[in-house]
Amino acid sequence: MQISTNPWVWLGVFFTFSVLSFLYKDNPFYKLAEHVTVGVSIGYFMVIWWTNTVNPRFIIPVFENGDYYLIIPAIMGLMMVLRIVPKWSWLSRYAICFTVGAGAGMGIPRSMQASVLRQLESTMLHLGFGTTTGINNIVIFIGVLAVLIYFFFSKEHKGVFGGAAKLGIWFLMVGFGATFGYTVMARLSLFIGRVLFILQDFLGIPLAG
């Protein structure tokens, strides 16, 4: 065992324990970690934003390539910033309506394509009892139909319709359970990652694998 002499590793361990201390109760160390996260994130994204967006997509095109038409959205953007001036805040609506309107317009056919037609296409598969894939496709088809029936509230869930809706609940429950289990394991692997950081990087304990 050889404890790390790297001050950054010490800082990482300090913040790891500061966050974990919340398991006991809210305390100043956790609050410190929380606000440091906010500060570091803001500073980090400021640099990334400038390097990846502002400079290549606005400064260089306008001032070096002469794409002066980008001044129009810049003016609209400035109008958006006026949101913070109560007297002129209504001007921000022009930029918001411009982007929201276009986004909504684009959203209609694209949602239809990606979320409705593509999903329907993926459900309309070869159904059959001969192969495992065929049986799985039947289960998926019945499941999609049953869950859709469950979410259809314009007709009372009675009789065959009600039975199908109940089957839909079963599919949803299994789906939620699977998602829950998957999330728990993802969180646990993050926790294992932090434990490994403390054991290997900080305490220098060599671990196999």
Next chain:
Amino acid sequence: MLWKKQIPLAITFIMGLVFGIQYFVPHRVSDTLFKNYLNFAIVIGVFGTILAYISFYRAHTMRIRRKAPAWPYSVIAIIVSIVMAIFGFAQGMEAGTVFSNMYFYVLVSIEATMFSLLAFYISSAAYRAFRARSAQATALLVAAIIVMIGRIPLGEGMSFWTLIFPEAPTFPDIANWILNVPNMAAKRAMQLGIGLGMMMLSLKIVLGIERSYMGGGD
């Protein structure tokens, strides 16, 4: 009223109509329109981000000025953000710089630990939620347990029945089946609902029925 409400609503309607139709027009002009809109949206987004930064600094300076509870943490947040930005602009983002070390040893450490913290809370929530009160709750419990066992290396070894039936599916096989078949069916139906909902919301925005995005006031 005209300048503050009706003209912005007309802009939303026209933009919605133009870009709703644009999708179906396979023409050079239509493509150019779409590309130019994307450039416009990026530049507007740049200023939107400035607004976000102003909001952040304004909110925290207000807290400091008013000596709100726990205000010293706002000082820390402001100082850390400025220090991070200064080092990023001065040194660049290469490995070994203060900026990169702050990212890996501070931000990644804290965020990973915060998310891992959820493992503890999610487990205690599971205890309350997973009590097998009904057959459907039991289905949720069983699916979650199988997926959890199936995702660990030990899952293969825990499939004791394979000692008698070597060809039988193991925990990881069952977990994968649950994720790819019944879970997929539930997710797909939800995705269909979400898609239809998004279309309806977009339509309501274009037609001016939904106006909450414009904010309050006149």
